[in-house]
Amino acid sequence: MNQWSDYSTGERIHMLRGREITQEQLAERTGLSVATIRQAEQDRRLTLQTLMSLSDALGADISVIQGQQAPRRAMVADDRRMVRTLSSAVHDTAAGIIPPNAEPATFDDLREAIEQCWALYWEGNFSEAGSLVAPSLISASVTLCDQSANADCEAWGILSDTYRIAAYVANLIGVRDLAYAAIGHAQVAAEKAADDLRGALVGSGRAWVYLRDARLGDALSLAEKSATDIEPRFSVATPTELAVYGSHINFAAVVASRMGNEERAADHLSQSHATGARMGKEVRTHGTLFGPVTATTQAVGINVSLGATGKALTLIDSIKEKQLSSLSDAAQNRFKMDKAMAQADAKMWDASLETLEKALIGAPEWARHQTLPGVIAEKVGRASTARLRRVSKLIGVRVPVDNGFASATAKSAL
Template sequence: MPQWSDYSTGERIKILRGRDMRQSDLAEITGLTVATIQNAEQNKRLSLPTLMKLANAFNVDTSVILGQQAPRRAMAQDDRRMIRDLSRAVHDTAAGIVPGDAEAAPLDDLKQTTDRCWDLYWRGRYVEVGSLVAPFLASAAVRLREQPVGEQSGALGVLSDAYRLAAYVANLMGARDLAYAAIGHAQVAAERAADDMRVALVGSGRAWVYLRDARLPEALTLAEKSASDIEPRFSKASPEELTAYGSHVNFAAVVASRMGDKDRAADFLSQSHATGARMGQEVRAHGTLFGPVTATTQAVGINVALGQTGKALALIDSIQDVSGLTRAAQNRYAMDKAMAHADAKQWDASLDALEETLRRDPDWARHQTLPGVIVQKVGRASTARLRRVSELIGVSPGISEFLPATRKTAL
């Protein structure tokens, strides 16, 4: 498959324009003529002013158009615009710069915004979350500025939550530098608030950034520390404390599985299952959800990562109802099921789980890398359905690897 740099500049412009935008649409957005757009796409002429206008219209750096940096796969125009706005909000608020019209909302209102953002996040509506977090950061920063000295803990906590949300959205969408910056600001705010729980939550978030950046040993060390720092006494722990701890220890198991460390993964999984059993039901708190079903469904993916396909399939057979999970968690479990079936060469079962999720929730799917991995694995076998599923996620050979996801997936 060609690399992004293998295409000509004109081809890259055409790819970035995508299937839903005509040359006349791009001309209107940029203020350029259709002839100028045509010349650029045909490699006839591309002036610096034209390059800058195109980069602004596509919400990418000029280096992407010139082939020096590949675009983030499956990012549509709205995605790139949101990431750019979110980046400005993160860096500006950290520097003490906020829009002149930003208002200091009451703390209770800001906390409700936090809950709303997490709800959208776990429903897989990442672009909407990022769009909300940008003004949320500004409002939280103004609230902190106006709080009297000695009464800033609550505002700092909310600001930490906003930065952590920004980091999660950026990390999921591949904006790694922004994720590092946002999680760093979240840590500073949590430490200033002297909030041990938030410090641990941010630590786990940083471990996730490390995991996505292939810094596995560091991710495991930090994930384990974050879990141990908030380990509760089970006899006295509240459901909210158990939710935070269970989520942390489960993530530590995920990281251990990515490292191939079966013993440590098994130890963390044991603690995860024990926590879920103690809780008896799914509980949402601290921006996450955890309980016995979460522990079991996530164990499926962990066993898949460890190459323990038989254990993963046995767990799948034991799971009857996942309706209590968040939408994103249900989708992720479906991907883990599809991968387990693919590893077992149960091609039809794998495609059943994959296609159902792609059709049910295409907006969530287009921000995930696992569907493409599953299709490539299933692609070793010849199936009549493979092309249809491939088109749903845009992984057919050629330039479709770099095409933005379009409305064609919104079935």
Template sequence: MAQWSDYTTGERIKILRGKERQTDLAERTGLSVVTIQKAEQDRALSLPTLMKIADALNTDTSVILGQQAPRRSIGGRDRAMMRALSRVVHDTAAGLVTADEESTLQELEEVTGRCWGLYWKGHYTEAGALAAPLVASAAALVHAAPVGAQAPALGVLSDAYRIAGYVANLTGARDLAYAAIGHAQTVAERACDDVRGALVASGRAWVYLRDARLPEALNLAEKAAVDIEPRFSTATPEQLTVYGSHVNFAAVVASRMGDKGRAADYLSQSHAAGARMGREHRAHGTLFGPVTATTQAVGISVALGQAGKALALADSIHDVSALTEAARNRYAMDKALAQADAKMWDASLDTLEGVLRDSPEWGRHQALPGVIVEKVGKASTARLRRVSELIGVRSGAESFAPATARTAL
């Protein structure tokens, strides 16, 4: 029996479409019938097109690209982590508070920091495994705190729910992601914490983005940014970090929608915040500064179809050591995509292979490597096959080969 990854991208779309007509799928996606036909003929897919098709077929982009089977075949360790995380998120939200031992606020803040550290290294399974007891302990601390003195504990609980939502979103557990982000919002409101409230709103916008709900994602991202916009003359590094990350994300969403004007406007604000800060700064589980603003601009330029501009920006970036590991990886992936768009096939595959070998745990949760391989297409090289093996899909050369040739490969 053929494995899911044995099919081409076009074949997987056909299978997921089932008996539905191409015209019906085109109508639900807002794409043309010709675009659907080209997708099923294994023509190169743009990321926005891929996301629209995935949304219409009620699946994840990684499923269409063959990185995951339709029922999301994740490893046993991942499944155990997600099961434990799901139980504690739903149980604590229902008021079922249990913790193995009492923890102090300072201890839980330290654990929160470790969770974010794992998350930004791309160690999502480990971050989720640590987030589960963190949620339970934070809920217990809130329950034990006197009425009127619960705000600090509520802040930690909101952060814990947000981490759970982020991990769930990246691993394709969309229902849990929505639930965790919703609980984080409720808790932040109870704490009367505007900064955390804005962070949660931005997190929900990210869930929308992964779920291909682009207009809603942009509206929410814009509102979150406006709600916390500081006065630059008096803003603290913490305020600028949170604000800068928000306008950056708004620019990302606008670029995915093809709105160059709004993307440029938010990028301008992002660069202004980064310039004001002078260096990267951490706050509330996020990192922002001038390097973040510039590297994000590379990905935004790629999404807008401006590969030349993206590569010019990349050439101006000489040191990304201040970024988190995940941010460095994402920047390299955006650079690889820009190189692919510019038909710099070997350079693109070199960049992509470097990221996947250095950070395999991070890479296996990303859809972009499959998009890049699809763009490289028929380039029949040993490098293309190596990269394809790293992400668990067939290379373009193999996808377009006759059946007999595929067997030989």
């Protein structure tokens, strides 16, 4: 298999452009002629000015175009452009660098923008969410500077919320350095807002960054602390308080399960179920969704991580299709991935691939940034060859066939 550096610069430009952008569209984005784009992809007329224009339009560093480093996997051109814009917004606003023409916004408008960002995020539209976060960060920063002292706390709180969603987008698509920076700025803003709930939300967000960075011990300690700090009295707690606590304690159970700590995972999972039962329905608040259905679907993945395949399958059978409709699109898709993994663990090869195939076809944008599809494809050792080939094509894997049985070897993790 060729390495990124094995290709010519023109070939790399062509691959970075991808199928979603035509040469004519790239010419429009760069301000270059179509002829220049064609020549660049043929390794001709590659001036520094041309490379700079292509770098900006493709959202890729010149070092990537020249083959000195590989591009981030699973990203298309629009993803890369979004990341560059979001990165600039996060770092510039934190440094107090604001565009001169930026205008302040009302608190209500900023809250509405943040809610829209979260809605896109939970629909699996991560690039759209990130694209909306960047201008929201600038507006929130300008608004903070425009506030009187007695409104500072609310302005800092809104800025913290905006940095937090920026961190979530960056973490999900694998830009870990940006995720760390954004969640750090969110923490500073939450402290200045003097808001314990926001502080816990940021703490849980940082724990998720730790988890994706394989810092499991740090992730568990912080996830447990974030949940404990906001644990409510069930008899008087509001639905909002219960939803935030439930999502936090559930996440602590997820981290414990990834560490193989069955006792702590079970303890946290018990609290999660109790919180969901107390709520009686799903509640969306502060960029999260939690309730009894969430508690049960999340328990599937937790039991899969612990190797309790039987429990996972029993939980799957207990969940009705109409219950899943109360979840966000991303949560429903994650449940399908966990279901497919449980079926694979139970050697239900065809059932696993059928579940996985439906999820990939139904949510291709969401699936591009997930690692589990590739893991499931590798795990399935005996299945319908035709279905395995279809699934493998959807997630970008090579499928060798040996003695009539098909196995998948991951070519790239999504």
